[in-house]
Amino acid sequence: MMEKDAKIYVAGHRGMVGSAIVRELNRQGYHNIVTRTHKELDLIDQRAVEAFFEEEKPEYVFLAAAKVGGIGANSDAPADFMYDNMVLEMNVIHSAWKHGVKKLEFLGSSCIYPRLAPQPMKEDCLLTSELEKTNEAYALAKISGLKYCEYLNRQYGTDYISVMPTNLYGPNDNYHPEHSHVLPALIRRFHEAKENGLPYVTCWGDGSPLREFLYVDDLANLCVFLMNHYSGNETVNGGTGKELSIKELTGLVAKVIGYEGEIRWDPSKPNGTPRKLLDVSKAAKLGWTYRTELEDGIRLAYEDFLHNPVRAER
Ligand SMILES: NC(=O)c1ccc[n+]([C@@H]2O[C@H](COP(=O)([O-])OP(=O)(O)OC[C@H]3O[C@@H](n4cnc5c(N)ncnc54)[C@H](OP(=O)(O)O)[C@@H]3O)[C@@H](O)[C@H]2O)c1
Numbered sequence: 001m002m003e004k005d006a007k008i009y010v011a012g013h014r015g016m017v018g019s020a021i022v023r024e025l026n027r028q029g030y031h032n033i034v035t036r037t038h039k040e041l042d043l044i045d046q047r048a049v050e051a052f053f054e055e056e057k058p059e060y061v062f063l064a065a066a067k068v069g070g071i072g073a074n075s076d077a078p079a080d081f082m083y084d085n086m087v088l089e090m091n092v093i094h095s096a097w098k099h100g101v102k103k104l105e106f107l108g109s110s111c112i113y114p115r116l117a118p119q120p121m122k123e124d125c126l127l128t129s130e131l132e133k134t135n136e137a138y139a140l141a142k143i144s145g146l147k148y149c150e151y152l153n154r155q156y157g158t159d160y161i162s163v164m165p166t167n168l169y170g171p172n173d174n175y176h177p178e179h180s181h182v183l184p185a186l187i188r189r190f191h192e193a194k195e196n197g198l199p200y201v202t203c204w205g206d207g208s209p210l211r212e213f214l215y216v217d218d219l220a221n222l223c224v225f226l227m228n229h230y231s232g233n234e235t236v237n238g239g240t241g242k243e244l245s246i247k248e249l250t251g252l253v254a255k256v257i258g259y260e261g262e263i264r265w266d267p268s269k270p271n272g273t274p275r276k277l278l279d280v281s282k283a284a285k286l287g288w289t290y291r292t293e294l295e296d297g298i299r300l301a302y303e304d305f306l307h308n309p310v311r312a313e314r
Pocket residue numbers: 011012013014015016017018037038039041042043044064065066067068088107108109110164165166167168169172174181
């Protein structure tokens with residue numbers, strides 16, 4: 001259990017996940033939080049990372065910094081995604097271990113699981129078959145990060161853990177027109193369609209794929225919960241365990257935003273994987289469950305989109 005005055009380093013505190021972890025820590029009475037912006041500390045710079053740990057000596061670390069991107073960015077620049085993420089993770093986890101960090105939590109992503117993993121995906125399906133090609137480099141870097149935590153635990157008796165979230169959304173999301181994930185992309189498109197009075201919006205595919213979404217503040221609550229209540233080499237999935245079709249999601253976003261035009265589908269565009277759902281029974285057994293229902297979460301995310309124009313423009 002983290003002591004209330006413990007020194008906690010949140011890496012990536014300006015990102016969607018990192019900022020939610022800082023909010024959650026503050027909410028729970030943890031205020032001794034150390035942060036550095038990307039500009040102040042480039043986590044790819046091994047010497048700078050070493051010097052930071054030497055100077056600050058944090059006791060706990062949440063590793064939520066990463067080079068993140070959608071399918072397009074991942075398939076255009078696999079070398080960059082692999083190098084940046086692999087080096088960043090190794091630098092932070094290695095320095096944490098060298099400087100005696102009591103516990104570290106590594107943030108991964110559900111794309112680490114095999115492309116054809118049985119649904120819903122359990123933690124133990126990791127490395128049982130081939131990965132999805134489009135984000136293989138990113139997934140391999142994430143698998144290396146979680147395996148490095150496991151190897152440190154085995155070889156040196158550390159208490160380093162990892163969490164694998166499903167699709168996230170919420171405050172500080174990325175709403176870039178080309179580089180964002182499906183839910184923030186829909187928020188932006190329907191908002192702009194409403195503002196411009198467009199009679200219809202055309203969405204990719206046929207709307208049939210099933211997906212799961214977790215509000216980022218719920219994920220942050222899980223991250224703090226696991227830091228305080230979980231130890232183990234196997235990762236823990238973070239999700240709701242509930243799925244809906246992209247068509248249903250689109251209808252929900254249009255409803256929250258108040259877009260009354262028509263929604264059309266373009267089946268000539270790819271659908272992606274038919275179903276992607278995490279098995280969340282492990283987190284449930286540990287005593288954790290999500291709180292924010294999707295429609296409420298979309299409402300909160302849309303509020304943030306409207307009031308956080310700088311981030312919305314990323
Ligand atoms: N978003 C999702 O749906 C989702 C789902 C599952 C898992 N996750 C995981 O959650 C983690 C965080 O994702 P996110 O959505 O919060 O991403 P994000 O909003 O892009 O935040 C990532 C943060 O890391 C920082 N960063 C990147 N490279 C850095 C470097 N070399 N040195 C220092 N800081 C660096 C970024 O700073 P700059 O912006 O200044 O570069 C940014 O603040 C990732 O591991 C991701 O895989 C996210």
